[in-house]
Amino acid sequence: MSRSLNLAVIPGDGIGQEVVAEGLKVLSAVLPQDVKLETEEYDFGAQRYHATGETLTDADLDALKRHDAILLGAIGDPSVPSGVLERGFLLKLRFAFDHHVNLRPSKLLPGVATPLAGQPEIDFVVVREGTEGPYTGNGGTIRKGTAHEVATEVSVNTAYGVERVVRDAFARAQARPRKKLTLVHKNNVLTFAGHLWTNIFNQVAEEFPEVTTDYIHVDAATIYLVTDPGRFDVIVTDNLFGDIITDLAAAVSGGIGVAASGNINPGGEFPSMFEPVHGSAPDIAGQGKADPTATVLSVALLLRHLGYDAEADRIDAAVTADLTERGSLPARRTSEIGDALAVRVAG
Amino acid sequence: MSRSLNLAVIPGDGIGQEVVAEGLKVLSAVLPQDVKLETEEYDFGAQRYHATGETLTDADLDALKRHDAILLGAIGDPSVPSGVLERGFLLKLRFAFDHHVNLRPSKLLPGVATPLAGQPEIDFVVVREGTEGPYTGNGGTIRKGTAHEVATEVSVNTAYGVERVVRDAFARAQARPRKKLTLVHKNNVLTFAGHLWTNIFNQVAEEFPEVTTDYIHVDAATIYLVTDPGRFDVIVTDNLFGDIITDLAAAVSGGIGVAASGNINPGGEFPSMFEPVHGSAPDIAGQGKADPTATVLSVALLLRHLGYDAEADRIDAAVTADLTERGSLPARRTSEIGDALAVRVAG
Ligand SMILES: CC(C)[C@H](C(=O)O)[C@@H](O)C(=O)O
Numbered sequence A, B: 001m002s003r004s005l006n007l008a009v010i011p012g013d014g015i016g017q018e019v020v021a022e023g024l025k026v027l028s029a030v031l032p033q034d035v036k037l038e039t040e041e042y043d044f045g046a047q048r049y050h051a052t053g054e055t056l057t058d059a060d061l062d063a064l065k066r067h068d069a070i071l072l073g074a075i076g077d078p079s080v081p082s083g084v085l086e087r088g089f090l091l092k093l094r095f096a097f098d099h100h101v102n103l104r105p106s107k108l109l110p111g112v113a114t115p116l117a118g119q120p121e122i123d124f125v126v127v128r129e130g131t132e133g134p135y136t137g138n139g140g141t142i143r144k145g146t147a148h149e150v151a152t153e154v155s156v157n158t159a160y161g162v163e164r165v166v167r168d169a170f171a172r173a174q175a176r177p178r179k180k181l182t183l184v185h186k187n188n189v190l191t192f193a194g195h196l197w198t199n200i201f202n203q204v205a206e207e208f209p210e211v212t213t214d215y216i217h218v219d220a221a222t223i224y225l226v227t228d229p230g231r232f233d234v235i236v237t238d239n240l241f242g243d244i245i246t247d248l249a250a251a252v253s254g255g256i257g258v259a260a261s262g263n264i265n266p267g268g269e270f271p272s273m274f275e276p277v278h279g280s281a282p283d284i285a286g287q288g289k290a291d292p293t294a295t296v297l298s299v300a301l302l303l304r305h306l307g308y309d310a311e312a313d314r315i316d317a318a319v320t321a322d323l324t325e326r327g328s329l330p331a332r333r334t335s336e337i338g339d340a341l342a343v344r345v346a347g
């Protein structure tokens, strides 16, 4: 029986091109012989926007929909006004494909540099809601550009949207050895959304008696992330809080050079998308300086999502081995790191 | 000529009582002989709420209004549902007295413990907007408690509100040696509010040609706060982002035991309020374990706000000296730290 993996590849802007090439190199090396890998490249990003004014059309969405999954490098360039590609491509895609589970694991591997003193143990995963909250684009502006301008942003939270992501997070916590889930919100100030999140969290908790739960305000969570990150196992949180704390989580657990993420549609109605947490880093683009590790780890998340657990494990192990040795090696170029990882996963 | 300082004192809950006592001790010790200090204590907090159901009445506001400034310990207790005292007292007061400049300095003093490796130089101040953004309490809930519940939170941002706080931050940056101001927002996602903040920031910048400016997304700001906090001089940001990053800032620059804040009404129409960033810490309340340093530093902010610059400087110097020596001293009780600081400022 032969299997196939049909991938949409979006290298995007800046270092996106370079890191995606290495992600695909490692993917090819790790896939079993009988899996036919098909990839189709898409040219989304700043260049296409400048050439056509398009960021992501309905036809694009139809085309992307036919793939098993999407691998993205990075989207964004200083030549494009802030917000155009973010709202017009990245967020549009997350919303269109209902990527409501935004999965961001943080693990500090032995020997990897962290800004924290004392090399603490860090191994948690953030389940960030991906389709609601302040990211919906609701809101508006009146009297724009005048001294009487008023601009609003509306955070929209639904029982439907909160329950499904909370349930997903409980299931992930249940499957981990420590079985601990922390809700992060600001329910003492954002009381409308806060009560919805807290009530649903407490309700779903009853179905998972083995999972230990707690609640932390988002401001306090940033303190724990630098003073006691080991206290976290699984975190579930809203779209904006998740955005903020996962950058901090990446920073303390080895930097955004190694932070992977998945924009997941758990039901499989739409393809899920996997991407490094870092951006397009135009300052180092094209120089072979980017670290492809975050993209390679995103490929592991992609494989795990599609059921290739053994292959995902091999990538994780290869990255762990590579990072552990890195301190004692001279600096390597993007492609050299990719080569080294490809050799490890194949071997 | 004799002067007077008429202070409203709100010890509040938990360790609030203990730390405020030390703050007043140091205040009495530092004030010149000719200044007549009058204090009036108010019983806001959990006890009064349980006894009367009141958090902050119109009559309370009238009474508080007659003071030159307010010193607050901490408000909050697990016996009160989340949000009741926060929205009913703390935020109600900030809004009623138009405390639109929420000032939070961060300085890592020599010898003070930080979770960051390498003891980086940290000396910046966050100007957090205090009366707008997602803190306005706008929003609501429909179909509460059902599977079809929708909860919204509306962030309200006005040109009036943004301009005055941005202008205040520019003036503060102008007065500091490095003259650098960073706007922190999320203008690539929250594009309505983001454009308002960014446009006003750029406009006001033209009036302060000596101030260097830059812009950082809030998620990236959390990375810099742990990898390169020395890059910040003055930060201006929205109410919620300010809440989040100032807890992180406190954590990296010596912990919330030493983080002071001012809720300032710059025009002086209403009294400003000064309080430690930490909460009521019910777990250690009444044990003499709380560090009163954050409250003492808040007293310094209070004095500076009222024009007692020399006295504020003496408190800052006393705290610096005390913290620098602390590593080599046995642990002290709350009142012992207060005594030591009172001796230093008097001497
Ligand atoms: C680029 C931006 C739209 C995005 C987000 O805010 O979600 C990014 O910061 C991320 O975390 O993936």
Ligand SMILES: CC(C)[C@H](C(=O)O)[C@@H](O)C(=O)O
Pocket: A188, A189, A219, B086, B087, B090, B091, B243, B277
């Ligand atoms: C207690 C809460 C209302 C408050 C806030 O969110 O502003 C606190 O976290 C703070 O930072 O002063």
